[in-house]
Amino acid sequence: xxxxxxxxxxxLAHHRHTHGQPATSLAWGLWEKRSSLTEKLGDADxxxxxxxxxxxxxxEEGLALFDAALEGGQPLAVGVGLDPAALRSRxxxxxxxxxxxxxxxxxxxxxxxxxxASAAADGGTGVRERLAALAxxxxxxxxxxxxxxxxxxxxxxTDAAGVGTERPFKELGFDSLTSVExxxxxxxxxxxxxxxTLVFDHPTPSALAxxxxxxxxxxxxxxxxxxxxxxxxxxxxxxxxxxxxxxxxRLTGRVRDLLLRLESEGGDAAEANAVELTEATDDDLFDxxxxxxGVN
Numbered sequence: 001x002x003x004x005x006x007x008x009x010x011x012l013a014h015h016r017h018t019h020g021q022p023a024t025s026l027a028w029g030l031w032e033k034r035s036s037l038t039e040k041l042g043d044a045d046x047x048x049x050x051x052x053x054x055x056x057x058x059x060e061e062g063l064a065l066f067d068a069a070l071e072g073g074q075p076l077a078v079g080v081g082l083d084p085a086a087l088r089s090r091x092x093x094x095x096x097x098x099x100x101x102x103x104x105x106x107x108x109x110x111x112x113x114x115x116x117a118s119a120a121a122d123g124g125t126g127v128r129e130r131l132a133a134l135a136x137x138x139x140x141x142x143x144x145x146x147x148x149x150x151x152x153x154x155x156x157x158t159d160a161a162g163v164g165t166e167r168p169f170k171e172l173g174f175d176s177l178t179s180v181e182x183x184x185x186x187x188x189x190x191x192x193x194x195x196x197t198l199v200f201d202h203p204t205p206s207a208l209a210x211x212x213x214x215x216x217x218x219x220x221x222x223x224x225x226x227x228x229x230x231x232x233x234x235x236x237x238x239x240x241x242x243x244x245x246x247x248x249x250r251l252t253g254r255v256r257d258l259l260l261r262l263e264s265e266g267g268d269a270a271e272a273n274a275v276e277l278t279e280a281t282d283d284d285l286f287d288x289x290x291x292x293x294g295v296n
Contacts, residue, residue, distance in 0.1 A: 010076055017075035026069055029080025032056040044156035044173070048181055051153075053090060053100070055081030095188040127190055131217045139217055144209040150185045151205060154178050165206040169199045190216060 009025050016023035030038065030049060057065070057079065065079035087104040090096040096104060127146070131139050144165060152160040155173055163172065169179070179199040187194045192215055195201070202208040 013075040023075060024069055024072075025076045026066065027076070027078045027080075028057075028062070029078070030054055030056045031062055032058050044154075044178075047156045048154065048178065050083065051086060051090075052181075053083045053086035055083050057081045095184050125191065128216060131213075140209055140213055143212045143216070144205060146189070147186070147205045147209045147212070150182055150189075154182050154185065163205060165209075166204050168203045169205075170203070174199055186212070192216070 006025075006027070010027075013023040013025035034041075061081070062079060069077035069079060082100070082103060084104060087096060087100055091101070091104045127142075130142060134142060145160070148160040148163040148165070151163045151169075151172065152158070155163075155178065157163070174182070180196060183194050183196060183198045186192070186198075190212065192212070198208070198211075202211045
């Protein structure tokens with residue numbers, strides 16, 4: 001309801017402005033003096049806003065911005081205290097909304113009309129290179145450590161060791177705002193466009209790390225699964241030959257003998273045969289069957 005009312009007032013101010021009538025809609029940042037909207041903000045909330053580059057306004061500064069907005073003659077103005085250093089840090093991380101791009105180098109509190117949305121970063125090269133140098137569980141450990149580190153930062157913890165890997169984000173203290181911040185931070189560092197429902201779709205640090213691993217480094221191809229896929233293709237090819245009863249008996253006999261051979265030789269031989277099958281053409285596969293069965 002509050003957002004809908006604000007949108008109506010913004011539109012009303014714009015409508016009056018286009019007709020030459022006075023109107024200014026003011027959107028405020030954080031004030032030092034608490035109100036009914038901000039009285040429940042905790043230290044973690046304030047730390048999150050500070051990381052985003054938002055500074056609290058004192059009463060005198062806020063009133064000065066109020067006077068300046070009225071003198072500006074624009075239908076919409078934003079009174080907000082900004083931290084240039086934090087904005088530059090976000091710009092380097094690739095998570096700075098385009099709206100603030102020109103303000104990142106300012107050395108003072110800035111008054112600026114606003115509108116816009118953040119864009120995903122194109123980073124992630126460093127993490128991808130580190131993943132490529134690792135294998136198996138080490139990849140998951142890397143991403144799990146990354147997730148826990150960002151979770152600790154978002155929640156205002158000084159140590160990621162206290163972030164349980166299997167504890168749901170909701171129990172850790174996440175809400176909609178901190179969930180979006182975690183999404184933004186991970187997306188910027190990994191160079192991924194992640195959904196706003198990321199934390200809800202993958203509700204624990206461990207589940208989220210596994211999801212990120214799949215997105216960044218898909219699992220290596222399973223040679224046995226590939227061999228089975230090849231056998232499916234061969235099966236379709238053999239069925240389509242339309243051989244007579246004698247021909248079918250010859251084919252099924254070869255396949256049966258090959259199955260017995262694979263079962264008798266154990267797992268190592270089966271894996272070796274699977275690898276060879278995945279790299280073979282149709283003719284190679286028939287020759288392979290002949291060699292395995294000793295047929296000239």
